[in-house]
Amino acid sequence: AAGVIQSPRHLIKEKRETATLKCYPIPRHDTVYWYQQGPGQDPQFLISFYEKMQSDKGSIPDRFSAQQFSDYHSELNMSSLELGDSALYFCASSLGGGGGTEAFFGQGTRLTVV
């Protein structure tokens, strides 16, 4: 079965640079979520989109922005990168969102800021 695809899998950036993470949801899924997981930490919710509109917002820094495109893929744009942004970034998707809907996670993008 098709899963959530994230690219790139690994990314190394220098401080103050920008990064773009991409997420391709499971086919027919209309909801995308972004999570950040620091080393040894639980995943922290950043933002979600339902039918290409922002549906919920968590602890996403102002330096980050995201959108969901017409083909339902999503991109997380990160600017003015800081060392503390080094983390595993997960995208998840679901059919419908919220409530009792389970989200299916991709394998993540490991971002290292040096």
Add this chain to the structure above:
Amino acid sequence: AQSVAQPEDQVNVAEGNPLTVKCTYSVSGNPYLFWYVQYPNRGLQFLLKYITGDNLVKGSYGFEAEFNKSQTSFHLKKPSALVSDSALYFCAVRDVYSGAGSYQLTFGKGTKLSVIP
């Protein structure tokens, strides 16, 4: 606000023995509860969820979880542990009454399960 507590950072169990990974939650309304498993350098895999109905929920790989409203708990269980069950387990909650705009899953800190051969 919604929150999840996993009181044990690590659980060790011998192969073939039953396992329990504990989870308690706090929501203002009624909860939707989820368990996910994470293997090293991998994404989170959905195991099971509780929405409503029967308090005992069965999921993937022989796992089950029991919802207890009075104790606000949702402990993950398996009758006979396998070495391959060794992984990081996350409990997560979403508040039913957070409104249509609430999509956020709040995760616990995770419990590392080690199954000893």
